[in-house]
Amino acid sequence: MRALMAIAAALLATSAHAAVVSTSPAGFHIENRVKVVASPDQVWTALGQVGSWWSSDHTYSGSASNMTMPLQVGACFCEALAGGGVEHGRVIAVWPEQHLLRMQAALGPLQDKGVSAVLTFQVKPADGGSEIVETYNVGGATPQVIQMAPAVDRVLAEQLGGLKAYIDPHMP
16 A cells, blocks of 8 residues: 555656656556766665665555665565565576666566566766666556556656665765
8 A cells, every 4th residue: 555655646746867768558668867976886786785775655664674685686676574575576687797687576556467577777887987777667568557657667766866865875
């Protein structure tokens, strides 16, 4: 319920990072980018500390500190709940030399929609730091799910902004 309320709130918010690249009757593709002053290796390390940068507003427990995501193939992007838990995604690709992390992850309200979704973080060197490219591809969608693409984009842009704030706490 908390996740659905967060998506609803995101529908009302505006985002400078909105980037629904495409939609079709079969799904949608989102891409967001952000630059940070950290090296790709520093960003890579931060990615694995998801409980420090993911927004608590977009968790089931209300606390991002309950989230983990080891940077290894097959690892669970999971959230601990009292007496249980939620698998938000499963890590399917880890290329530290390429600074690429990919997971199967039908996030939040997409989890029970029967869609296939892949979330990728690619970190590239950029002017005195790094650029983080976040892509999200959702397939097998219904018209109801496709209408959610702008809200999903805002939520993902918020997470990327959280990662940036965690890495560059004193940068705008």
